[in-house]
Amino acid sequence: MTRYEENFKQMIVELNQTGRSVRGLAKEYGLSEATIYKWKNLYLPDQSTGLTG
Structure with a gap:
Protein backbone atom coordinates (compact mmCIF):
# COMPACT_ATOMS: atom_id res chain seq x y z
CA MET A 1 0.00 0.00 0.00
CA THR A 2 1.38 3.39 -1.00
CA ARG A 3 1.76 6.01 1.71
CA TYR A 4 1.37 9.65 0.81
CA GLU A 5 2.73 12.68 2.65
CA GLU A 6 0.17 14.77 4.52
CA ASN A 7 1.00 17.85 2.45
CA PHE A 8 0.34 15.91 -0.77
CA LYS A 9 -3.07 14.78 0.50
CA GLN A 10 -3.94 18.33 1.51
CA MET A 11 -2.82 19.65 -1.87
CA ILE A 12 -5.14 17.23 -3.68
CA VAL A 13 -8.07 18.23 -1.47
CA GLU A 14 -7.31 21.93 -2.01
CA LEU A 15 -7.13 21.44 -5.79
CA ASN A 16 -10.54 19.78 -5.64
CA GLN A 17 -11.88 22.71 -3.60
CA THR A 18 -10.73 25.12 -6.31
CA GLY A 19 -12.89 23.37 -8.88
CA ARG A 20 -10.76 20.51 -10.16
CA SER A 21 -12.76 17.30 -10.54
CA VAL A 22 -12.04 14.22 -8.46
CA ARG A 23 -11.91 12.17 -11.66
CA GLY A 24 -9.40 14.53 -13.27
CA LEU A 25 -7.17 14.66 -10.20
CA SER A 48 -21.95 17.36 3.10
CA THR A 49 -21.69 14.68 0.43
CA GLY A 50 -24.61 16.23 -1.40
CA LEU A 51 -26.53 12.97 -1.31
CA THR A 52 -30.13 13.03 -0.27
CA GLY A 53 -32.21 10.11 0.67
Whole structure:
Protein backbone atom coordinates (compact mmCIF):
# COMPACT_ATOMS: atom_id res chain seq x y z
CA MET A 1 0.00 0.00 0.00
CA THR A 2 1.38 3.39 -1.00
CA ARG A 3 1.76 6.01 1.71
CA TYR A 4 1.37 9.65 0.81
CA GLU A 5 2.73 12.68 2.65
CA GLU A 6 0.17 14.77 4.52
CA ASN A 7 1.00 17.85 2.45
CA PHE A 8 0.34 15.91 -0.77
CA LYS A 9 -3.07 14.78 0.50
CA GLN A 10 -3.94 18.33 1.51
CA MET A 11 -2.82 19.65 -1.87
CA ILE A 12 -5.14 17.23 -3.68
CA VAL A 13 -8.07 18.23 -1.47
CA GLU A 14 -7.31 21.93 -2.01
CA LEU A 15 -7.13 21.44 -5.79
CA ASN A 16 -10.54 19.78 -5.64
CA GLN A 17 -11.88 22.71 -3.60
CA THR A 18 -10.73 25.12 -6.31
CA GLY A 19 -12.89 23.37 -8.88
CA ARG A 20 -10.76 20.51 -10.16
CA SER A 21 -12.76 17.30 -10.54
CA VAL A 22 -12.04 14.22 -8.46
CA ARG A 23 -11.91 12.17 -11.66
CA GLY A 24 -9.40 14.53 -13.27
CA LEU A 25 -7.17 14.66 -10.20
CA ALA A 26 -7.26 10.88 -9.86
CA LYS A 27 -6.18 10.45 -13.48
CA GLU A 28 -3.50 13.14 -13.34
CA TYR A 29 -1.89 11.92 -10.10
CA GLY A 30 -2.47 8.18 -10.49
CA LEU A 31 -4.87 7.92 -7.55
CA SER A 32 -8.20 6.20 -7.16
CA GLU A 33 -11.27 8.38 -6.85
CA ALA A 34 -12.11 6.55 -3.60
CA THR A 35 -8.78 7.64 -2.13
CA ILE A 36 -9.48 11.28 -2.91
CA TYR A 37 -12.97 11.06 -1.40
CA LYS A 38 -11.44 9.48 1.71
CA TRP A 39 -8.97 12.36 1.98
CA LYS A 40 -11.80 14.86 1.53
CA ASN A 41 -13.66 13.24 4.42
CA LEU A 42 -10.49 13.35 6.50
CA TYR A 43 -9.67 17.02 5.87
CA LEU A 44 -13.21 18.36 5.35
CA PRO A 45 -15.30 16.30 7.79
CA ASP A 46 -18.06 18.90 8.04
CA GLN A 47 -18.71 18.93 4.28
CA SER A 48 -21.95 17.36 3.10
CA THR A 49 -21.69 14.68 0.43
CA GLY A 50 -24.61 16.23 -1.40
CA LEU A 51 -26.53 12.97 -1.31
CA THR A 52 -30.13 13.03 -0.27
CA GLY A 53 -32.21 10.11 0.67
